[in-house]
Amino acid sequence: xxxxxxxxxxxxxxxxxxxxxxxxxxxxxxxxxxxxxxxxxxxxxxxxxxxxxxxxxxxxxxxxxxxxxxxxxxxxxxxxxxxxxxxxxxxxxxxxxxxxxxxxxxxxxxxxxxxxxxxxxxxxxxxxxxxxxxxxxxxxxxxxxxxxxxxxxxxxxxxxxxxxxxxxxxxxxxxxxxxxxxxxxxxxxxxxxxxxxxxxxxxxxxxxxxxxxxxxxxxxxxxxxxxxxxxxxxxxxxxxxxxxxxxxxxxxxxxxxxxxxxxxxxxxxxxxxxxxxxxxxxxxxxxxxxxxxxxxxxxxxxxxxxxxxxxxxxxxxxxxxxxxxxxxxxxxxxxxxxxxxxxxxxxxxxxxxxxxxxxxxxxxxxxxxxxxxxxxxxxxxxxxxxxxxxxxxxxxxxxxx
Numbered sequence: 417x418x419x420x421x422x423x424x425x426x427x428x429x430x431x432x433x434x435x436x437x438x439x440x441x442x443x444x445x446x447x448x449x450x451x452x453x454x455x456x457x458x459x460x461x462x463x464x465x466x467x468x469x470x471x472x473x474x475x476x477x478x479x480x481x482x483x484x485x486x487x488x489x490x491x492x493x494x495x496x497x498x499x500x501x502x503x504x505x506x507x508x509x510x511x512x513x514x515x516x517x518x519x520x521x522x523x524x525x526x527x528x529x530x531x532x533x534x535x536x537x538x539x540x541x542x543x544x545x546x547x548x549x550x551x552x553x554x555x556x557x558x559x560x561x562x563x564x565x566x567x568x569x570x571x572x573x574x575x576x577x578x579x580x581x582x583x584x585x586x587x588x589x590x591x592x593x594x595x596x597x598x599x600x601x602x603x604x605x606x607x608x609x610x611x612x613x614x615x616x617x618x619x620x621x622x623x624x625x626x627x628x629x630x631x632x633x634x635x636x637x638x639x640x641x642x643x644x645x646x647x648x649x650x651x652x653x654x655x656x657x658x659x660x661x662x663x664x665x666x667x668x669x670x671x672x673x674x675x676x677x678x679x680x681x682x683x684x685x686x687x688x689x690x691x692x693x694x695x696x697x698x699x700x701x702x703x704x705x706x707x708x709x710x711x712x713x714x715x716x717x718x719x720x721x722x723x724x725x726x727x728x729x730x731x732x733x734x735x736x737x738x739x740x741x742x743x744x745x746x747x748x749x750x751x752x753x754x755x756x757x758x759x760x761x762x763x764x765x766x767x768x769x770x771x772x773x774x775x776x777x778x779x780x781x782x783x784x785x786x787x788x789x790x791x792x793x794x795x796x797x798x799x800x801x802x803x804x805x806x807x808x809x810x811x812x813x814x815x816x817x
Contacts (some may be wrong), residue, residue: 423695423702425801426764430734432692432706436713437738438665441596447584450576453594454637454740459570461587464560469524473555476515476537476544477528483549491538491545500525515544524556531555563587573743575637595740600633601660601712602626603643605653605671605681606719611645624721624787625670632728633668636736653684661688661709666735668728669705671719681705681716689714697763697801701727720785726766726796729815747816748795751777757806759799768793769814777814793817 424432442456471477478494486492494515500506500522510516510527518524518531529552536548563569569587570580576592584592609623610616623645630640641664646656660667669681682694682705689709694716696704700723705716715732717724737744751769754776759765769777771794779797780789795816799806806812 601664765799
């Protein structure tokens with residue numbers, strides 16, 4: 417088979433990986449376990465929230481018309497009819513000329529249509545002097561003002577944040593419909609690789625990509641399934657790939673994706689399934705593979721960790737979003753380049769930058785195999801394929817890690 421196919425634009429590669437993404441599988445989890453999970457369907461309010469009109473201040477429930485013209489010199493005098501108990505229904509109505517004390521969050525008594533803050537009142541025996549007029553609806557949250565029954569409150573594809581858990585609790589959603597976490601197999605290949613716990617010998621390096629990929633998969637809502645280090649031997653890779661694709665929803669395979677025909681990854685993927693793309697117009701990361709074995713998408717990552725991370729963001733990110741149904745939200749900030757960035761027209765370049773705290777993005781140039789710029793960077797600046805570089809002072813979008 418042909419080991420290196422025609423280089424394709426990044427957009428075409430993303431479209432290809434989305435087409436072969438397995439469908440979202442829904443499951444239900446307890447509210448306490450829903451943090452970080454992606455909603456599998458819209459969450460609809462089953463009732464008005466709040467279910468009653470409530471006060472947003474400590475003060476007195478009144479009929480607004482009774483306070484018309486009230487001031488320091490001539491306050492409105494109202495009969496104090498007591499106090500509303502928190503958490504208890506209130507059935508006794510307010511009549512004209514009356515008021516009742518209501519704490520913050522308490523229910524508005526029937527007949528009342530506004531709240532006067534306690535700071536603008538004075539209790540004198542069984543009477544309350546009101547020194548400031550209020551309008552109907554003032555200092556109140558009306559029934560259903562937060563959410564009306566039938567409203568779509570949280571949309572499918574949203575990753576649940578702590579504030580979302582609070583909203584779900586208010587809505588009474590104890591069991592949350594979420595996308596199942598896709599299982600993603602992670603395989604590192606290379607005779608030069610040793611485990612992170614080992615001391616590298618001559619010409620050896622510790623396996624960084626397994627940890628890098630596992631962290632990325634976890635961050636994007638998946639479950640990483642490590643398959644360790646596989647030597648550059650066809651039989652060993654065939655066995656690992658067969659095991660991973662049988663047990664997982666997708667596989668990330670790092671190393672062995674260069675143009676050199678001695679590499680076996682593309683051939684192994686192709687013989688077990690199909691290679692859709694081998695070569696993307698992206699730098700770093702040009703020799704990336706996109707394939708499929710059975711229903712499982714397989715992404716062949718570059719061996720250098722810095723290059724692999726770019727491909728994880730550009731290609732694996734859209735795959736995981738498609739598998740979880742998550743709406744892709746780009747975390748970015750605007751900044752101005754402090755130096756020129758050179759690029760070749762016809763490919764997308766992703767350049768590591770550090771934010772200087774003064775609105776500047778400092779390009780961190782270095783060889784793709786080095787990790788120091790990755791560790792020091794805040795994110796990436798994308799140079800479009802249509803450009804031959806970016807100029808100092810130009811405003812850019814920094815894609816944050």
